[in-house]
Amino acid sequence: MNFLKILKKSVIDSQLYVSLMGTLFAVFFMEEQNTFRFPTFFLIFITYFSGYLYTKYQKTRHFFKILILNAVAGLICAFLIIHNHNEIRLIKWFIIVVLGLLYNSFFLDVYIRKIPLLKVFYVGLVWALVNCWLTLSEFNFPIFFISFFFITALVLPFDIRDMNVDTVKTFPTIIGIQNTKYLAYLFVFISNILSIIYLDLNYSIAFFLSGIITFILIYFSENERNDVYFSFGVETCSALPFLFLIIMEYF
Numbered sequence: 001m002n003f004l005k006i007l008k009k010s011v012i013d014s015q016l017y018v019s020l021m022g023t024l025f026a027v028f029f030m031e032e033q034n035t036f037r038f039p040t041f042f043l044i045f046i047t048y049f050s051g052y053l054y055t056k057y058q059k060t061r062h063f064f065k066i067l068i069l070n071a072v073a074g075l076i077c078a079f080l081i082i083h084n085h086n087e088i089r090l091i092k093w094f095i096i097v098v099l100g101l102l103y104n105s106f107f108l109d110v111y112i113r114k115i116p117l118l119k120v121f122y123v124g125l126v127w128a129l130v131n132c133w134l135t136l137s138e139f140n141f142p143i144f145f146i147s148f149f150f151i152t153a154l155v156l157p158f159d160i161r162d163m164n165v166d167t168v169k170t171f172p173t174i175i176g177i178q179n180t181k182y183l184a185y186l187f188v189f190i191s192n193i194l195s196i197i198y199l200d201l202n203y204s205i206a207f208f209l210s211g212i213i214t215f216i217l218i219y220f221s222e223n224e225r226n227d228v229y230f231s232f233g234v235e236t237c238s239a240l241p242f243l244f245l246i247i248m249e250y251f
Contacts, residue, residue: 015052116169124152142198153187210240
């Protein structure tokens, strides 16, 4: 039991886990587009990690340390882009970072997380831009919508988890838990249909299998469930397409 607590604190609560899951989701599409490069992998991971740290610690006594860490992370990311890519990629990265800041920054009078119902779509937007725009030379609309609907669906269970503590109106508080699940099912279904149409066969199969697991985890999402169910179980869904792809190719 102590091991699980240490694991949760050191891996999940540290934001390492969600950052890795988001990065592996991007790797899945990079592999599908044959654009995978390790510098891009590290760029995405550092961007996610620094962004989630900023969101978590901005109202704590650790915020100044996080700002310094973010500044260092920004310099590393800029170096990775300039050394391995081009100025256009740097501009794309900067825009995505700004969008992340607009999501939840205490110095803004109104930020995205305060706007009812918008949060789930905004998270889907930012993750989708990483997959379909940052890693590619041209904007890829199929990858954008596959990513957008899938990630938006994964955010909805977290709204179910937080419905009693959220200070803004969310889907579970407006339409109820069951209807929120139906909405998440619909988004997963749309992303799976798009993956079947636009992705290569192995990738669409991997994504379809991920959709099945995601359906199950959404079905059992309840407000009273332990946080680990969401921050580990549901969060893992974003890495499932890549994991299933590895299983199919090597086993």
